[in-house]
């Protein structure tokens with residue numbers, strides 16, 4: 144039987160003939176295997192194994208070219224040889240490597256077979272690994288094992304997922320920083336300071352008849368205030384972090400024929416929307432993510448904002464208005480080869496009120512007829528030629544300026560998803576409550592509860608104190624083989 148299971152996120156059905164969990168337990172333990180490279184033909188395709196039987200299973204399916212067996216070679220070397228099926232038939236000429244836990248990605252024994260990137264080779268190879276006792280890995284199961292074995296904390300594991308999904312330079316830099324532990328270190332510093340505060344309270348609780356002396360009280364208040372500020376700063380990184388991971392919703396608006404579709408196409412690098420000379424042909428909204436100024440922009444092309452009697456066009460206009468409503472960035476495209484109209488000025492005014500706005504003065508290759516400046520003062524503007532892409536650097540620069548980096552936060556130190564922001568928000572609330580309680584002279588045991596809650600919320604960020612179903616959901620986001 145042939146199996147191809149990649150990036151589908153689905154578990155194989157037993158009917159497909161996959162060995163089920165536990166089938167070969169004991170002999171090879173719970174060893175997982177998967178294709179780790181994307182579906183379809185490519186230069187290289189990688190089969191990956193992790194678990195107590197990983198090295199033995201790889202060795203059983205692999206015949207090195209020289210006299211030495213795979214396991215006679217040192218770990219983490221690439222060995223050239225043949226990948227074999229269970230009858231000893233050669234499937235492919237491959238490179239194989241193995242590592243011994245705990246010094247591996249998952250913390251377990253692991254092995255990789257680097258094959259030619261042929262879907263058929265990978266299917267046959269996977270089948271051979273299954274025949275030796277491995278089972279199909281679920282989505283994210285390699286990274287989940289890395290987390291369970293303490294090789295990565297949860298924030299780092301989320302960095303892995305963000306890196307795979309990154310759609311901009313800034314997003315990729317942020318994700319790899321998070322993977323390297325930048326966010327975890329930030330959280331650990333706050334955590335450790337709060338543990339110190341808790342130790343003080345415990346000391347006080349041991350002598351319940353004595354009041355906290357004023358000096359200690361003041362010190363504790365200062366410590367709590369410092370952690371409150373750090374948590375507030377951490378929480379404020381979420382806006383940029385979310386933009387980098389999810390993209391900035393960007394509406395392109397302007398009169399029909401201003402060049403909105405042309406701009407979208409130039410940004411997207413190919414013909415995604417229909418461009419014609421007939422006004423109002425961009426009837427449907429299409430969405431495209433492009434990178435501009437290091438930021439992922441989720442561009443929503445619109446039908447233009449003119450009144451129209453055509454019902455389909457009106458739908459488009461309605462959608463344009465809605466797009467502007469929900470936009471976090473608005474690009475107003477003006478055809479500067481045409482005299483400006485009042486509706487252009489009205490559009491700029493409406494846009495500026497809703498979201499950061501950039502006026503794109505298009506058709507720079509034609510003589511300028513615009514003849515007004517006043518509405519242009521309301522927003523940043525940039526000359527471009529959507530047809531050739533000239534001036535896009537200037538537009539990128541303006542986008543980068545609109546969403547600047549916070550100099551206080553390095554790459555990897557941003558909160559990037561709602562789970563993280565929600566946990567950090569709860570930690571902040573608890574620390575704030577503890578500070579207020581201290582000011583009011585509340586008993587130390589009440590304060591302790593608040594600080595403990597803050598620690599528990601911070602623990603959720605790194606996975607120290609998080610429910611299994613939550614981690615399961617996080618790893619479901621990953622593809623099979625990661």
Ligand code: GDP
Nearest residue numbers: 399400401402403404405418419506528529530
């Ligand atoms: P939309 O209705 O705003 O989406 O405008 P389109 O992108 O469909 O463009 C309308 C017309 O203007 C098309 O014929 C484009 O080829 C043309 N156009 C777009 N950008 C430029 C430009 O920079 N220079 C010139 N000369 N023509 C352009």
